[in-house]
Amino acid sequence: KVPKFTLKRLPYYYRCVHNFFEREEEYVSSEDLAKAAQVNPVQVRRDLTLFKAMGIPGVGYRVPVLKSKLEEVLGLKSTNEAVLIGVGKLGRAILEYPGFERYGLNIIASFDADPVLVGKRIGNREVFSIQELPHIINRLNIKVGIVTVPSQAAQYVATLLVGSGVKAIWNFAPVSLEVPKHVIVRNEDLAAGLATLFHHLAD
Amino acid sequence: KVPKFTLKRLPYYYRCVHNFFEREEEYVSSEDLAKAAQVNPVQVRRDLTLFKAMGIPGVGYRVPVLKSKLEEVLGLKSTNEAVLIGVGKLGRAILEYPGFERYGLNIIASFDADPVLVGKRIGNREVFSIQELPHIINRLNIKVGIVTVPSQAAQYVATLLVGSGVKAIWNFAPVSLEVPKHVIVRNEDLAAGLATLFHHLAD
Ligand SMILES: NC(=O)c1ccc[n+]([C@@H]2O[C@H](COP(=O)([O-])OP(=O)(O)OC[C@H]3O[C@@H](n4cnc5c(N)ncnc54)[C@H](O)[C@@H]3O)[C@@H](O)[C@H]2O)c1
Ligand SMILES: NC(=O)c1ccc[n+]([C@@H]2O[C@H](COP(=O)([O-])OP(=O)(O)OC[C@H]3O[C@@H](n4cnc5c(N)ncnc54)[C@H](O)[C@@H]3O)[C@@H](O)[C@H]2O)c1
Structure with missing residues (x-):
């Protein structure tokens, strides 16, 4: 280890x-x-x-x-299939960014609750309705879920992902997610980086 | 401390x-x-x-x-005026995100090298040409520069920011920036988070 x-x-x-x-x-x-x-x-x-x-x-x-x-x-030799939930400002930036492929990330589909977005292609992948998440994840062997929904929807989406068999969650919403012990959660809190920067600036 | x-x-x-x-x-x-x-x-x-x-x-x-x-x-009681350089996918998501205001971040202008973007208003702020950066920063008391340009432009932009009197840089480009000792740099490397997630997944 x-x-x-x-x-x-x-x-x-x-x-x-x-x-x-x-x-x-x-x-x-x-x-x-x-x-x-x-x-x-x-x-x-x-x-x-x-x-x-x-x-x-x-x-x-x-x-x-x-x-x-x-x-x-780092386990980058194998690819990890992922889905992204929440195709808003940040979700779109991540979908369209080529820099994560060399780390083995392969986002194969995205999901959103906004009917206007469903059916569109963003970052060359189709946006599905969040209702379709469970059976799409089951059909494809998806290991990772990327959460870029607002804070108040994040726990609901995490529970849906875990229920569909996902093993790891990359969470961008600034809330702590409750998931079973076998699921790995990696939280990105950009605001924490900012707070640390400002603390050193104020010193 | x-x-x-x-x-x-x-x-x-x-x-x-x-x-x-x-x-x-x-x-x-x-x-x-x-x-x-x-x-x-x-x-x-x-x-x-x-x-x-x-x-x-x-x-x-x-x-x-x-x-x-x-x-x-955390030094959040005072506001810190900032400028954002590189109004692309990630820069735009940050400009339009209200979540950093409560940490005292006040982005007052953005800059880009793309003539198509200059003069537009994104996230309710005007996009200026990168050429105008030095004298706009001098005129306003800007302490922080946010770097969301591609890796190959990041060092050039950092040097320009430091030369204009900025005291701290929030860097999203995946490269190490060379700056004088008195300038604080906070690097965000989202790919590092992903690599750690995949390492634990592979275990
Ligand atoms: N934009 C940034 O720079 C930034 C920075 C730090 C953190 N964040 C965090 O990232 C998350 C996304 O931020 P954003 O700025 O992209 O927000 P946004 O409002 O632009 O996008 C959110 C998306 O999630 C979708 N959504 C809402 N509820 C849903 C649900 N139940 N199921 C599926 N989709 C749902 C919305 O339709 C929308 O498309 C937020 O939690 C935010 O706090 C964003
Ligand atoms: N999109 C993401 O999700 C993401 C994730 C992690 C890291 N990053 C990093 O963030 C940075 C921005 O990524 P992006 O996806 O937004 O890229 P992008 O290509 O969409 O945007 C880059 C912007 O920078 C501008 N630019 C280029 N050279 C410039 C210069 N010399 N001066 C001023 N502006 C200049 C471009 O005109 C463009 O508007 C990159 O370094 C990238 O590696 C992005």
């Missing part, structure tokens, strides 16, 4: 090595990786030794090898 | 007490606050004692008092 704080840093190492891969660089140094994760290079080397990723002193880590290793550890 | 891990939890306590305030509840318990921050109630009581916020055993904390106390500690 990966230690909790190492796990938090891995996506930043991955982002950095992916940027080097796109620029067709051969090596990435622990200093480059340290800057991306805002830690010191010793911490980088210590984290990566856990996965037997070895760098060459003074040169760095081979980019394709480290990239593949991090994809394996 | 507030300990780092306490500071991370405060926005979740604030979100919880704000929801209670809107529902006109009189008290909020440490159990309620604990659920919002996904910690145990002992941790909540220990955090809040640091700010001399005292609860009544078995009843909880008075909602208006705790709300005001957290606003003070």
